[in-house]
Amino acid sequence: MKQEFRWGYAIFVLLLLSILGFISVGILSLFAGIDVESLTGNVAIIPIEGVIVGSENDFLFESAAVSKDIIELVEKADENANIKAIILEINSPGGSAVASEEIANAVKKTNKTTVALIREAGASGAYWIASASDHIIASRVSITGSIGVIASYLEFPGFLEEYNVTYRRLVSGKYKDIGSPLKEMTPEEEEIFQKNLDLIGDYFAGEVAKNRNMSKKDVDKIANGLFYLGVQAKELGLVDELGGKDEAVAYIERREGIKAEVVEYKTEKGLLEILTGVFSKQSFFVGKGIGSSLLDRKSVSSLSITT
Incomplete structure (x- = not known):
């Protein structure tokens, strides 16, 4: 009888602690994020760091640039009358083609002067984003370019x-299981994938040509997937200026006729978001099982397409 009481009491205490923990996390999460309205300054710096993804769930334990978060920051800076220019501080190897295009479109829509500051890397999809800005600055040894698309599975x-x-194999539709890792890809399927990759790559190059005011023919010559150092990129017309943050600020001051006061726009995850992401991700894989976690829920999910 006493043993049953102890077990019941222990379970009650654990439940109580769990409830208090979630309440505490919820309260702390209210103070997370960024209140851009309270920030002062006239030049917004927006970091684009890590692999470019469409959702924070795509990359849980690594640094990632989430398109919806970056777009929200660009829009908030655009709406702020005090902000005269935006610096995109880029350190990214690229990532999702869709997410890269989304951010690039948001940059083009803004009414503010935009400067892309490429740090260690601004390649592939990250360069796509940079090309949408009014002015691109990179270090002499920054890694940039890499205009192309890759798919693997x-x-x-x-x-x-x-x-x-x-x-x-049980399918309704000839190509329903195209890209399945459980079978070899046929030459016909490989040709289909290659055509689609070529279409994405051609669109990527076309966007760079429009954004940089270059001919499509000239961009096609360098849209071979190679990366270029900043000094090489400047010679090719992919970069406007060699330098760093000081040069970015100086460009804005000349163009806008202002004394720049830089403020960082950055989204901070709350504890609730972090814990929710961890728990949901772990629960997902436990539920699917070790074997099925090798596959995605869609037939082509085993194929990864990135810029």
């Missing part, structure tokens, strides 16, 4: 055969 048919596991 893993195949497991040999592994399954070794362990006597059979992939039984």
Whole structure:
């Protein structure tokens, strides 16, 4: 009887502590984020750091530039009458083609002067974003360019055969399981993927040409996936100026005729968001199981397409 009481009491205490923990996290999360209205300054710096993704759930444990967060910051800076210019401080190797395009479009829509400041890297999708700005500044040794698209996926048919596991194909629609890692990709399927990649790559190059006021023909010559150092990129017309933050501020002061007062616009995750992301991600993989976690919920999800 006493043992049952102890167990009941222990469970009650654990539940109470859990409830108090969630309440505490909720209260702390109210103070998270950024209140841009309370910030003073006339030049907004917006960091674009890490792999460019569409959702924070895409990259949980690594630094990521989430398109919706960056777009929100660009829009808030655009709406703030005190802000005269925006510096995009870029340190990213690229990422999602869709997310990169979304951010680039938001940059083009703003009425403020925009400067892309490329730090260590501003390549591929990150360069797509930079090209949408009014002025691009990079270090002599910054890594930039890399105009192109890459797709990759893993195949497991040999592994399954070794362990006597059979992939039984049941589909409605000839290409429904295209890109499935459980079977070898046919030459026809590979050709289909390559055509789509070429379309995305051509669109990418076309956007760079428009944004940089270059001919499509000239961009096509360098849209081969190669990266360029800042000094090379300037010679190719991909960068306007070599330098760093001081040069970015000086450009804005000349163009706007102001004394720049820089303020950083940055989204901070609350504890509730962090814990929710961790718990939801772990629950997702536990629920799917080790084997099924190798596959996504869609037939083509095993194929990763990035800029």
